[in-house]
Amino acid sequence: MKIVVTDQAGADHELEGLEGWRVMEVIRDWGLNIKAECGGALSCATCHVYVDKDWTAVVGAPSEEEEDMLDSVGDVRPNSRLSCQILLSDALDGLKLTLALSAAKD
Amino acid sequence: MSTEITTDVVVIGAGPCGLFAAFELGLLDLKCHFIDILDRPGGQCTELYPEKPIYDIPGFPVVTGQQLTDNLMAQIAPFAPEFHFNRMVNSIEKQADGSFKLATDADEIFNAKVVVIAAGGGSFQPKRPPVNGIEAFENTSVFYSVRKMDDFRGQDVVIVGGGDSALDWTLSLQSIARSLTLVHRRAVFKAAPASVNKMQELAAEGKINFLTGQIASLDGENGQISHVHLTTDAGDLSLPATRLLPFFGLTMKLGPVADWGLELNDNTIVVDTEKFQTSVPGIFAIGDINSYPGKLKLILSGFHEAALMAQAAKAIVSPGERIVFQYTTSSTKLQKKLGVA
Numbered sequence: 001m002k003i004v005v006t007d008q009a010g011a012d013h014e015l016e017g018l019e020g021w022r023v024m025e026v027i028r029d030w031g032l033n034i035k036a037e038c039g040g041a042l043s044c045a046t047c048h049v050y051v052d053k054d055w056t057a058v059v060g061a062p063s064e065e066e067e068d069m070l071d072s073v074g075d076v077r078p079n080s081r082l083s084c085q086i087l088l089s090d091a092l093d094g095l096k097l098t099l100a101l102s103a104a105k106d
Numbered sequence: 107m108s109t110e111i112t113t114d115v116v117v118i119g120a121g122p123c124g125l126f127a128a129f130e131l132g133l134l135d136l137k138c139h140f141i142d143i144l145d146r147p148g149g150q151c152t153e154l155y156p157e158k159p160i161y162d163i164p165g166f167p168v169v170t171g172q173q174l175t176d177n178l179m180a181q182i183a184p185f186a187p188e189f190h191f192n193r194m195v196n197s198i199e200k201q202a203d204g205s206f207k208l209a210t211d212a213d214e215i216f217n218a219k220v221v222v223i224a225a226g227g228g229s230f231q232p233k234r235p236p237v238n239g240i241e242a243f244e245n246t247s248v249f250y251s252v253r254k255m256d257d258f259r260g261q262d263v264v265i266v267g268g269g270d271s272a273l274d275w276t277l278s279l280q281s282i283a284r285s286l287t288l289v290h291r292r293a294v295f296k297a298a299p300a301s302v303n304k305m306q307e308l309a310a311e312g313k314i315n316f317l318t319g320q321i322a323s324l325d326g327e328n329g330q331i332s333h334v335h336l337t338t339d340a341g342d343l344s345l346p347a348t349r350l351l352p353f354f355g356l357t358m359k360l361g362p363v364a365d366w367g368l369e370l371n372d373n374t375i376v377v378d379t380e381k382f383q384t385s386v387p388g389i390f391a392i393g394d395i396n397s398y399p400g401k402l403k404l405i406l407s408g409f410h411e412a413a414l415m416a417q418a419a420k421a422i423v424s425p426g427e428r429i430v431f432q433y434t435t436s437s438t439k440l441q442k443k444l445g446v447a
Contacts, residue, residue: 035357037154037227037357037358038150038154038155039403041154041155041158043154043155043158044154044355044357046357067292067294068296070291071267071268071269071290071291071292071296071354072233072269072354072355073233073235073236073354074235074236074237074266074320074321074352074354075235075236075320076291076320100236101236102235102236105373106359106360
């Protein structure tokens with residue numbers, strides 16, 4: 001299973017994903033520029049990504065709690081999601097997304 | 107004149123690992139002072155996820171960040187550690203006698219024989235919105251907190267955010283500002299309902315403006331903003347503004363730790379795995395802030411690190427004294443220290 005991640009500098013990375021992993025964990029473990037400071041507890045918004053328009057319907061909309069967390073970043077778009085809340089499954093094989101500036105490490 | 111405090115050990119960071127260190131140090135008769143940038147103990151556990159369940163603390167099938175913190179505070183209470191909140195350690199200097207002199211941003215000096223850095227991901231600091239060039243305006247016309255209300259008197263103030271800080275300051279500053287605009291990305295707020303109602307009343311009366319949108323960019327020169335450009339549902343918008351207050355919560359930054367002359371590795375402090383000592387003898391690092399081969403950022407790992415660190419700290423504070431290894435279950439001496447025997 002693969003996901004394609006565009007980093008903040010515009011470079012594409014094809015990452016091997018594993019079913020049941022959170023997208024944030026894949027991005028983090030591959031060493032891309034993602035802070036993910038709460039570790040996936042839906043308690044920060046530093047794993048913020050933009051889902052490619054072809055994938056927004058498959059990935060779905062954020063929960064109310066996730067929307068609340070998105071209030072703490074200044075670069076939200078209609079396709080914003082927190083990548084710790086996207087669970088990889090076969091349906092998401094080939095998922096494309098872009099890292100938000102607000103997810104970058106210092 | 108600055109306050110001066112002398113103690114055995116200064117622990118920087120009152121998160122779970124730092125708190126447990128006070129227990130292990132206390133059993134060895136070492137007195138601790140805590141310094142933390144937050145206003146209460148618990149670190150990430152209480153700042154980020156106080157109500158979230160934690161499932162991997164030994165002996166607790168489930169415990170929340172707040173409960174774990176409360177329990178640790180009860181556990182270390184017999185040793186009466188002292189807490190200094192809302193301040194940050196700016197510098198650590200090694201003295202000729204091997205002890206350390208720490209200076210805080212609250213104009214205090216701490217003298218300690220041992221320093222334990224248990225600072226997690228660093229210090230919690232206001233989140234900077236991802237707006238190009240915002241740094242140039244910080245502390246002149248862009249502020250992340252209100253220190254003096256007078257700085258906002260007669261100004262065109264833009265406040266951004268949808269939490270309690272944004273709402274509270276909207277209500278407090280509207281009467282002294284020349285104009286006040288609250289900007290939030292949606293018309294849903296995570297703040298006290300009474301504040302939200304009051305804000306909506308003020309907006310209806312025309313005393314403040316409320317806009318749904320986000321900051322796109324800033325204009326200005328010499329640190330002074332002149333306009334805030336917004337993207338809103340109704341299109342792009344430019345607001346004349348002389349003060350900007352973004353309230354996006356806190357994030358962790360390594361901060362002054364980077365300047366203390368310690369060997370670092372990718373924003374963590376390198377330690378050995380016998381004493382969890384840094385590259386500077388007498389300064390230890392435990393919990394999420396340290397790194398060593400095989401490190402796992404788990405609270406339980408930090409507890410283990412605290413126990414081993416305490417043995418090494420004791421040898422520094424009381425050189426030559428033989429350390430007898432004892433169990434709290436069987437040692438009357440330890441039980442007396444805990445106030446149970």
